[in-house]
Amino acid sequence: MFEFSSANQKRIPEILAKYPNTQSALLPLLTLAQRQEGYVAPQAMVEIGRILKLSPGYVQSVASFYTMYHMHPTGKYIILFCINISCQLNGADELLEHTAKKLNIKVGETTEDKKFTLHREECLAACSNAPMMRINDTYHEDLTKEKIDKILDSLD
Amino acid sequence: MANDEVTLTIDGQTVTAPKGTMVVDAAKKVGIEIPVFCYHEKLGPFGCCRMCLVEVEKMPKMATACTLAVAPDMVVKTNTPKVEKAQKGVLEFTLLNHPLDCPVCDKGGECPLQENTFQFGSDDTRMEFNRAGQDKATPLSPVITIDRERCIACQRCTRYSDIIEQEQALVMLNRGFNNEVGTFDNQDYDTKYSGNVIDICPVGALTNTKFRFKARSWDLKNVDTLCAHCACNCNMTLGSRLNKLMRIQANTNDHVDDGWICDKARFGYEFIESKNRILSARSQFDGEPRDLATKDALALTAQTLKKIADEHGAGSIGFIGSPYATNEEAYLYQLMFRQGLKTNNIDHKVYEDLPGLPINHYDFEAVESSNLVLLIGSDPSEELPILDLRIRKAITRKGVKLALLNDQSTALDRFAETALRYDVGFDGAAIGALASGLAGELGIDIAKDGSKSGISDKEMKALVELTRTSMKICVVYNPSTLSAGSLAKLRQLLQLIGKIPTVECGAIPAAPATNALGAMDMGLLPGYYPGGLALTESDEIKKRFGNDSPLQAGLSAMEMIEKAESGELKALLVHRSNPVVDFPGGERIESALKKLEFLVVHDMLETETTQLANVVLPSVGPGYDEGTTTNIGARVQYRKRGLMSEGLADWQIISQMAAELGVERNYQSSFSVTAEIAESVRGYEDISKKTIKKEGQNRQAIAGVVGDLGNSGESGPKSKKGALRLRVAHYLFANDKILDANTSLAHHFRSSTVHVHEKDAKKMALAEGDAVTVSSGHGKVSATVAVGDRCNPGSAVIERISDEQGVSGLQESGGISWVEITKE
Amino acid sequence: MAELKLLTKDIDKKDLHKLSVYETTGGYGSLKKLFEKKPEEVVEMVKASGLRGRGGAGFPAGLKWSFLAKDVFPRYLCCNADESEPGTCKDRLLLEKTPHLLIEGMIICAYACLIETGYIYFRGEFQHASDLMDEALEEARAKNYLGKNIMGSGFDFDIHTHLGAGAYICGEESALLNSLEGRRGEPRLKPPFPAVEGLYSKPTVINNVETLCAVPYIINEGPEKYASFGTEKSKGSKLVSVSGHVKKPGNYEIEMGTTVRELIYDLAGGIRDDNKLKAYIPGGSSTPMLPADLVDTPFDYESLAAAGSMLGSGALIVIDDQVNIVESTLRLASFYKHESCGKCTPCREGTRWMWQLLDGIHQGEGTDQQVDKLVDICDNISFKSFCPLGDAAVGPVASSIKHFREDYEALLKKNAEGAA
Numbered sequence A: 001m002f003e004f005s006s007a008n009q010k011r012i013p014e015i016l017a018k019y020p021n022t023q024s025a026l027l028p029l030l031t032l033a034q035r036q037e038g039y040v041a042p043q044a045m046v047e048i049g050r051i052l053k054l055s056p057g058y059v060q061s062v063a064s065f066y067t068m069y070h071m072h073p074t075g076k077y078i079i080l081f082c083i084n085i086s087c088q089l090n091g092a093d094e095l096l097e098h099t100a101k102k103l104n105i106k107v108g109e110t111t112e113d114k115k116f117t118l119h120r121e122e123c124l125a126a127c128s129n130a131p132m133m134r135i136n137d138t139y140h141e142d143l144t145k146e147k148i149d150k151i152l153d154s155l156d
Numbered sequence B: 001m002a003n004d005e006v007t008l009t010i011d012g013q014t015v016t017a018p019k020g021t022m023v024v025d026a027a028k029k030v031g032i033e034i035p036v037f038c039y040h041e042k043l044g045p046f047g048c049c050r051m052c053l054v055e056v057e058k059m060p061k062m063a064t065a066c067t068l069a070v071a072p073d074m075v076v077k078t079n080t081p082k083v084e085k086a087q088k089g090v091l092e093f094t095l096l097n098h099p100l101d102c103p104v105c106d107k108g109g110e111c112p113l114q115e116n117t118f119q120f121g122s123d124d125t126r127m128e129f130n131r132a133g134q135d136k137a138t139p140l141s142p143v144i145t146i147d148r149e150r151c152i153a154c155q156r157c158t159r160y161s162d163i164i165e166q167e168q169a170l171v172m173l174n175r176g177f178n179n180e181v182g183t184f185d186n187q188d189y190d191t192k193y194s195g196n197v198i199d200i201c202p203v204g205a206l207t208n209t210k211f212r213f214k215a216r217s218w219d220l221k222n223v224d225t226l227c228a229h230c231a232c233n234c235n236m237t238l239g240s241r242l243n244k245l246m247r248i249q250a251n252t253n254d255h256v257d258d259g260w261i262c263d264k265a266r267f268g269y270e271f272i273e274s275k276n277r278i279l280s281a282r283s284q285f286d287g288e289p290r291d292l293a294t295k296d297a298l299a300l301t302a303q304t305l306k307k308i309a310d311e312h313g314a315g316s317i318g319f320i321g322s323p324y325a326t327n328e329e330a331y332l333y334q335l336m337f338r339q340g341l342k343t344n345n346i347d348h349k350v351y352e353d354l355p356g357l358p359i360n361h362y363d364f365e366a367v368e369s370s371n372l373v374l375l376i377g378s379d380p381s382e383e384l385p386i387l388d389l390r391i392r393k394a395i396t397r398k399g400v401k402l403a404l405l406n407d408q409s410t411a412l413d414r415f416a417e418t419a420l421r422y423d424v425g426f427d428g429a430a431i432g433a434l435a436s437g438l439a440g441e442l443g444i445d446i447a448k449d450g451s452k453s454g455i456s457d458k459e460m461k462a463l464v465e466l467t468r469t470s471m472k473i474c475v476v477y478n479p480s481t482l483s484a485g486s487l488a489k490l491r492q493l494l495q496l497i498g499k500i501p502t503v504e505c506g507a508i509p510a511a512p513a514t515n516a517l518g519a520m521d522m523g524l525l526p527g528y529y530p531g532g533l534a535l536t537e538s539d540e541i542k543k544r545f546g547n548d549s550p551l552q553a554g555l556s557a558m559e560m561i562e563k564a565e566s567g568e569l570k571a572l573l574v575h576r577s578n579p580v581v582d583f584p585g586g587e588r589i590e591s592a593l594k595k596l597e598f599l600v601v602h603d604m605l606e607t608e609t610t611q612l613a614n615v616v617l618p619s620v621g622p623g624y625d626e627g628t629t630t631n632i633g634a635r636v637q638y639r640k641r642g643l644m645s646e647g648l649a650d651w652q653i654i655s656q657m658a659a660e661l662g663v664e665r666n667y668q669s670s671f672s673v674t675a676e677i678a679e680s681v682r683g684y685e686d687i688s689k690k691t692i693k694k695e696g697q698n699r700q701a702i703a704g705v706v707g708d709l710g711n712s713g714e715s716g717p718k719s720k721k722g723a724l725r726l727r728v729a730h731y732l733f734a735n736d737k738i739l740d741a742n743t744s745l746a747h748h749f750r751s752s753t754v755h756v757h758e759k760d761a762k763k764m765a766l767a768e769g770d771a772v773t774v775s776s777g778h779g780k781v782s783a784t785v786a787v788g789d790r791c792n793p794g795s796a797v798i799e800r801i802s803d804e805q806g807v808s809g810l811q812e813s814g815g816i817s818w819v820e821i822t823k824e
Numbered sequence C: 001m002a003e004l005k006l007l008t009k010d011i012d013k014k015d016l017h018k019l020s021v022y023e024t025t026g027g028y029g030s031l032k033k034l035f036e037k038k039p040e041e042v043v044e045m046v047k048a049s050g051l052r053g054r055g056g057a058g059f060p061a062g063l064k065w066s067f068l069a070k071d072v073f074p075r076y077l078c079c080n081a082d083e084s085e086p087g088t089c090k091d092r093l094l095l096e097k098t099p100h101l102l103i104e105g106m107i108i109c110a111y112a113c114l115i116e117t118g119y120i121y122f123r124g125e126f127q128h129a130s131d132l133m134d135e136a137l138e139e140a141r142a143k144n145y146l147g148k149n150i151m152g153s154g155f156d157f158d159i160h161t162h163l164g165a166g167a168y169i170c171g172e173e174s175a176l177l178n179s180l181e182g183r184r185g186e187p188r189l190k191p192p193f194p195a196v197e198g199l200y201s202k203p204t205v206i207n208n209v210e211t212l213c214a215v216p217y218i219i220n221e222g223p224e225k226y227a228s229f230g231t232e233k234s235k236g237s238k239l240v241s242v243s244g245h246v247k248k249p250g251n252y253e254i255e256m257g258t259t260v261r262e263l264i265y266d267l268a269g270g271i272r273d274d275n276k277l278k279a280y281i282p283g284g285s286s287t288p289m290l291p292a293d294l295v296d297t298p299f300d301y302e303s304l305a306a307a308g309s310m311l312g313s314g315a316l317i318v319i320d321d322q323v324n325i326v327e328s329t330l331r332l333a334s335f336y337k338h339e340s341c342g343k344c345t346p347c348r349e350g351t352r353w354m355w356q357l358l359d360g361i362h363q364g365e366g367t368d369q370q371v372d373k374l375v376d377i378c379d380n381i382s383f384k385s386f387c388p389l390g391d392a393a394v395g396p397v398a399s400s401i402k403h404f405r406e407d408y409e410a411l412l413k414k415n416a417e418g419a420a
């Protein structure tokens, strides 16, 4: 069973109020569910479908289109490492490798302590401050190995 | 030329097509084939496969002919080198990761991908990598197999689920190259109309699980025929090999099915090979079954009926016909009983209904062209799936509004402008309230039914307003859900709507049985001859059916049961009907039938009733039989034989018995009977082999009597301590003789559930999931409690989910059925 | 040479994202002038300014506003803040530093087009920008720059933020509308165009962040002033995200027509380690790359098109001579394969096939015929896909083969030698 927390329950009418139809609230509610649980479980899709009067199949169809929705539990910190062209030109591949090694996982994996999940990511619009990574909602730019180490070490 | 016609040029040919036509379809008109994959006429333009690229003068880019509407003076070219290169390129992309398993693919021989490749593709591949290798055959449901490797992502199937069935059950998952057709959390795709995706998939990705590897498409003998499961009468193609049924496919008839069939049509045919089939006649006296030659059985039946009629009077024998029989069978049976045995003890149903309508009889197309569809007591989603799809289409794509008046919630509620719920048993009051509301607006005075229906005055007023202000109304009502006395009110309502000067109006009497309308038209009624001729119209009856046609009122089906009980009815012939299970009254029915001196049952499958029969006659049934049926939209169509049977057809059996009783005709085929129907049955004048051959033909309107305007008595009592008023809901996919334990549709079977309102659940201390016994004066049914708002307080709904469940044992004939619920 | 700062003149001011600070820079000053004019006059001003869409296609903004289906209401305004084109990061700058400028621009557009509701569609990763925007919107509502009867003008307008969830295609305007309506971000059939049937099937204006941010200047200073900058057909200023192998990457607001050379060498400090310029991609990853000898091309719509590329979103990616171009091309091919929505066959299958071929060549398994085949595949996708993403995917592949075939050959030769 999935339920929105009472704080999130309160936010639902605010979200719905933005749009003339309920379906438009689909992405916001999926995001809300993911922020609550760390990922979007099938039960969450059923619940969102119930609220918005959409079939669970439809909800999954939409959710699975967008890469930011995780369908499985993730680490506490999700590291999205940009490897697209501007970052690549500035050595992103090597830094990504460095990060993976430091966390002792492969790209796409989650550390055993469920603290970090590491993903390769396409361009995140920080090209003139390449290379960069996004950890949860925060952009970290102009990366170097040292900077990465410092950032990762500072997270608890 | 009409204003909405557009003239353009395609490959140098001048083409004229209605505005809004897509270039692909316009090209087809002059024999130019533009290859397509994703385009399907019923799904509308989508433009994703890019197979149909053409060049259009003055357009910088090539355009997809499936999304391009015709425009005046447009110049289209479909065969330039540029187009050919594009077609080759698109096909190459399409085949890039498509497996080369045509030799073992069920679609082989009828595959658009194969055909387009042959015609427009190149003969070698430049793909040097391993194909993506998606999952091979996996079950999408018990009846559909999906081969994702073959899927070309045309989205026809998912658009079907979205646009046509409005379920969004089959969807596109993921993105880009990882796109795949699937369902929520890998659950079965099991809507009631899921099988249509098999027909529309342009490759072998979605296949019929039952048909897989059974036969090659080119080895099949295909016969265009009709489905015999419900009163929609959808068109379908029966494919057989060596006289064995291999598969059923949809066969578009826009007047009826719009190109779709439900899963019961497609997969629910195992009964054809059921071990319960009655293949030969038998007698059964003193509990001793004895095989009989059919000929002897017919003679025995005719002579015995005659003897009893002679001894005890024509009133001592009766006939219970079938709403599943063809028009020809029904016509012949009434002929045999009326002319051969001189009785009007003829009926085919246990609810009230009358032939003809006091207003227009609308067909399925009228549903689309109306402004308002008003459903009364009808639940098409459970009773008439393809009418359901037509209504969904009307609402979602044709801007039609939907209003519901019912005693239970239905799947269509979510599409409705307004869905009003009356208390079970108070349909008369609800219909009366709507009628008097309209009458008030029209300044007509009608008697009022004072009882409260459970619908507030405000809600009813809104419905009156919606009705009054709609330009064209299609009323769809299910007479079999109406209480005694309500039919008159309904007909009064229809007539009133017809009187609103600004409203055009018609109705579809939507009783669910296959030929429910035909049975009435053919006079399987105690008070009406074929063509809705009331017994009082004696001159007309004599003119059409002979001077010695019986004119005294006959017994209805339930009256026959009562007279059997009292011993006044001595003999009964039952055709394709199973009163023991289906008639209200439970055990009472069986004991009444046991009292008969002579019971003949003419059926295709063994039933509880055949067990009681003194003579059992074989009926070949759908697949093997042929004749016409009249769907609830009054369309008469021909159900062609798809398989050969050794036994006699029903029309032969009946006409031989009739001959034995002195009603001699010289029928050469079932069409000879059809011809006689055209001659003697009002409304069927235009029906002939020729006129109905392809798409069928609507029969003429049959004028119907209006209900007795004066008689608006109050509805029954509102409450009875500790009891609820029962509504039995029809469910087409029930586990009965047709869908027996061997059916591949068993996943549709439901468990016995009694739906009660929260308020009653609280009062009666019932909780969701409680195992209970529901009982009435006649019988008991085990069920699980579902608490919700399926019905109003004071009411209970049980779906008829199987023969074994025995719900009709709870029902009262006429009046309200009160039930008590006790925890097990 | 210097920048031309029309939008970004105060961008480095501390706390510019706050209303109070924004107002000290003259913020919202255009509204008074705005409400003195008739809506159609405003449309004419924007037309006269020559402002063209900064999101990629470069369509004249005023003209777009004038296309709205007559007499159909409600209408919607969608600000495209999806900014997903690799190389582009200028909208994020505006969104985070000067959200009120966008709000001001949106108010002007809405007033001109008789719109009462606006949405800003942020790419999902712009949570921070969206939060800042929500605060800015609250401030603007509190001061009645938004809401009912704005500043007593009788005009009502409000704006809502909406976040995507990771899909490049949602930058394409019709896919954006689908996404905003809670659907898969697949593009829609056109026609109907958004101006006729857009969001919720109503007439809709869709403009890029930078386009809308340029509008207050036009109202404040007049269209003539704006049009006095730039070239004959490319007016005003353009924010260019410079990235890649330059010493000082960053967003520079330049006058249209400034040369690429000036951008790279004067503003961005030249090539890293003083290497030689090899190639540049002028308008984001979708625009064809150009070789070093075209470095004197003026940065404007016409000149870049004449050079065989496009201005696109204005994202200059600079590549020096230390790189084999196949590697960069492969990376972009991989991006388009990842981002193809999968709706149409050429794009879905073609992007993956191109990536497979490039990967093969890069890994040492290619043949010369494969390069020709790539060219042909590009031709089979170009203008045959459902939306421009397919064409975009072709851009880097076709242009890299056209200008740097020797890089492919070098790899193939190396492979051949390695095999021998």
Ligand SMILES: Cc1cc2nc3c(=O)[nH]c(=O)nc-3n(C[C@H](O)[C@H](O)[C@H](O)COP(=O)(O)O)c2cc1C
Binding pocket: C052, C053, C054, C055, C056, C057, C058, C059, C061, C080, C081, C082, C083, C084, C085, C168, C169, C170, C171, C172, C173, C174, C206, C207, C208, C209, C211, C212, C387, C388, C389, C392
């Ligand atoms: C594949 C694709 C991606 C796009 N991405 C963006 C984007 O991220 N931001 C943007 O403003 N426009 C993007 N566009 C352009 C939009 O479709 C649209 O033209 C633009 O938002 C219109 O605004 P403008 O006229 O102000 O430029 C994209 C177009 C395509 C085909």
Ligand code: SF4
Binding pocket: B150, B151, B152, B153, B154, B155, B156, B157, B158, B181, B200, B201, B202, B203, B205, B206
């Ligand atoms: S399964 Fe068939 S109908 Fe469905 S998307 Fe694939 S090819 Fe099209």
Ligand code: FES
Binding pocket: B035, B036, B037, B038, B039, B046, B047, B048, B049, B050, B051, B052, B053, B064, B065, B066, B067
């Ligand atoms: S048939 Fe036209 S794009 Fe598919």
